[in-house]
Amino acid sequence: MQTINIQPEGITTEDLSEALKACVDVLSMHIRYTIDQYSVEKEANDQDVQFATPDIDHFEAITHQFPGSYLFQLDKKLNLNKDDLILLIFAYAWEYKHEIFTPFFISSDDINLINDFPGGLDQEKKRFTPFFRAFLNLYFPEATEQMFLYFTSEDHPFIKNDVISFEYLFSKDKIYGKMSSVIKITEHFVVFLHGGKYPPLDSEIGFPAKLATSSMEFDEVVLTNGTKESLDPFITWLRIQDKVKGQKEQPFYKKIKTNKMYVFAGPPGTGKTLTATTLGKRYGLSTYTLDISRVVSKYIGEFEKAMERVFQKLDGQDAILFIDEADALFTKRSENINDAKDKYSNQEMSYLLQRVERFDGIVILATNVRDIRTHFDKAMLRRISEIIEFGFPLQSERLQLWSNAITPPFNFKEGILEKLSEEFQVTGANIASAMSNVIIECIDKDIYEIDQTLIEKHLQKEYFKRDSKFGICRDSAPAGLLMEQRLGRTAVHTGSRM
Ligand SMILES: Nc1ncnc2c1ncn2[C@@H]1O[C@H](COP(=O)(O)OP(=O)(O)OP(=O)(O)O)[C@@H](O)[C@H]1O
Ligand SMILES: [Mg+2]
Numbered sequence: 289m290q291t292i293n294i295q296p297e298g299i300t301t302e303d304l305s306e307a308l309k310a311c312v313d314v315l316s317m318h319i320r321y322t323i324d325q326y327s328v329e330k331e332a333n334d335q336d337v338q339f340a341t342p343d344i345d346h347f348e349a350i351t352h353q354f355p356g357s358y359l360f361q362l363d364k365k366l367n368l369n370k371d372d373l374i375l376l377i378f379a380y381a382w383e384y385k386h387e388i389f390t391p392f393f394i395s396s397d398d399i400n401l402i403n404d405f406p407g408g409l410d411q412e413k414k415r416f417t418p419f420f421r422a423f424l425n426l427y428f429p430e431a432t433e434q435m436f437l438y439f440t441s442e443d444h445p446f447i448k449n450d451v452i453s454f455e456y457l458f459s460k461d462k463i464y465g466k467m468s469s470v471i472k473i474t475e476h477f478v479v480f481l482h483g484g485k486y487p488p489l490d491s492e493i494g495f496p497a498k499l500a501t502s503s504m505e506f507d508e509v510v511l512t513n514g515t516k517e518s519l520d521p522f523i524t525w526l527r528i529q530d531k532v533k534g535q536k537e538q539p540f541y542k543k544i545k546t547n548k549m550y551v552f553a554g555p556p557g558t559g560k561t562l563t564a565t566t567l568g569k570r571y572g573l574s575t576y577t578l579d580i581s582r583v584v585s586k587y588i589g590e591f592e593k594a595m596e597r598v599f600q601k602l603d604g605q606d607a608i609l610f611i612d613e614a615d616a617l618f619t620k621r622s623e624n625i626n627d628a629k630d631k632y633s634n635q636e637m638s639y640l641l642q643r644v645e646r647f648d649g650i651v652i653l654a655t656n657v658r659d660i661r662t663h664f665d666k667a668m669l670r671r672i673s674e675i676i677e678f679g680f681p682l683q684s685e686r687l688q689l690w691s692n693a694i695t696p697p698f699n700f701k702e703g704i705l706e707k708l709s710e711e712f713q714v715t716g717a718n719i720a721s722a723m724s725n726v727i728i729e730c731i732d733k734d735i736y737e738i739d740q741t742l743i744e745k746h747l748q749k750e751y752f753k754r755d756s757k758f759g760i761c762r763d764s765a766p767a768g769l770l771m772e773q774r775l776g777r778t779a780v781h782t783g784s785r786m
Contacts, residue, residue: 305359308357308359308481311347311350311359311373312381312385315388316385317342318342319426323395342427344427345370347370347374358483362477366449366451371428375439375452376451389418390414392416393415393416405422407470408470421467440466448603449489450477450487450491452474455470456469496579496594496598497577500576502562509566510559511559511678518677525548525650525673529546547648550672550674551614551653551654551664551675553655553656553657553677553678554656554677555656556656556754558681560654562716565610573608576598576602576607578611580613580617584616595643604649609649609650614654617637637665641665641668644671661675681715683763686709686719687706689716690705693719698735701739708743713770714747721750726738756776
């Protein structure tokens with residue numbers, strides 16, 4: 289069993305799934321009671337069988353008795369009600385404590401009982417697996433249809449967060465619909481309930497956004513003064529958003545735009561992704577990067593469907609949705625729609641514009657496009673809270689980047705730090721990548737003092753990758769040369785990307 293940090297004082301790891309155990313015991317009592325009650329009443333009146341509804345309140349009461357338990361954590365995190373809780377315990381019980389349901393197996397020749405509590409019988413394993421309908425009849429005999437709709441709705445916290453799925457024991461059951469399905473807790477949440485980590489939002493297979501993490505802290509990100517200044521409003525919002533959201537009743541709330549969208553624009557490797565992840569980490573937000581290749585589709589409607597999954601899942605989850613290469617999605621909508629392709633991208637664009645308006649979270653659009661104000665759709669630009677430009681690092685930033693790139697037992701030869709930062713037009717990413725190779729070579733060859741020749745050897749590869757000529761170029765060089773050095777030869781020709 290893994291320990292995690294939510295463990296309150298005085299409660300051991302062993303106790304943490306205690307609430308779950310206690311709830312399963314109560315459920316077991318309910319099952320026995322129902323079966324007994326059933327046969328007694330059946331004998332009394334064969335026509336019309338009425339079964340007693342077990343007391344649902346027990347589950348909530350027990351869960352709240354164990355505030356350190358994983359069950360309670362989940363209850364709090366997803367803001368569950370007592371009906372949700374009982375579904376969860378039921379789904380857990382039939383799979384992990386299936387002996388509770390043995391009485392159904394034994395009484396399976398009782399046609400009335402099995403009609404009211406249908407399920408799958410496995411003769412070989414002597415097992416009874418209750419269907420969703422059995423659950424509804426057991427706990428909500430007066431409102432089965434209503435509760436069916438409630439639990440299967442896309443907005444239900446269990447569906448939204450992938451806590452449960454409806455599966456079929458036999459493929460023939462599918463034709464009877466979800467009432468004949470079995471409720472399964474997804475593997476990740478079973479692990480959590482047993483004392484594991486809380487599942488990340490991207491744990492669902494094929495989910496088009498991935499959690500981005502960084503071992504660095506925001507203090508270690510080296511930015512130009514201009515970038516730092518333009519980041520200020522973003523940082524302020526990160527700092528106060530929790531406070532603001534807790535005051536929805538206040539008159540000022542209506543005056544504040546709470547669905548924030550930022551643009552991070554700048555050349556490759558200048559720290560856009562790094563800034564989003566480290567700032568997120570500092571203010572308790574998870575950064576999810578969208579995998580564009582997974583959402584862009586040649587089929588109409590597929591894009592909206594994939595994006596909807598992302599937005600729904602991240603809604604209200606303290607998340608940043610980081611969209612890389614956003615220019616691919618948000619370029620100008622064409623004014624005269626000529627071909628079918630244009631029509632689809634217009635439709636996708638309109639969808640995105642209105643969806644972002646409703647999104648409870650932060651969206652960051654990252655781009656390498658040089659002037660996004662002329663490149664981006666006007667309607668999109670209106671909705672953007674801030675455009676933050678990540679400039680190419682100048683000598684003073686490069687000096688800091690180079691000196692952060694080294695760690696004992698290695699050190700730079702006297703005087704080369706200044707020379708390196710003055711003479712080479714490189715980004716934080718170039719430096720990190722070159723220094724990784726330098727250090728590997730140093731370890732291999734037992735070198736502790738690093739000289740310029742060794743660094744240049746690995747730096748050349750960085751120039752090759754971005755297609756610029758390796759050579760000395762100071763910040764005072766002519767603009768054309770600087771551009772070639774910083775962005776590569778192709779940038780000079782096309783002029784549109786940084
Ligand atoms: N400003 C910076 N300060 C410190 N390290 C940096 C900086 N910029 C880049 N790095 C280093 O380079 C790596 C890659 O940077 P990052 O992914 O943030 O670049 P990016 O701007 O998102 O690039 P791209 O446009 O190619 O996605 C970082 O993980 C970090 O190691
Ligand atoms: Mg990036």
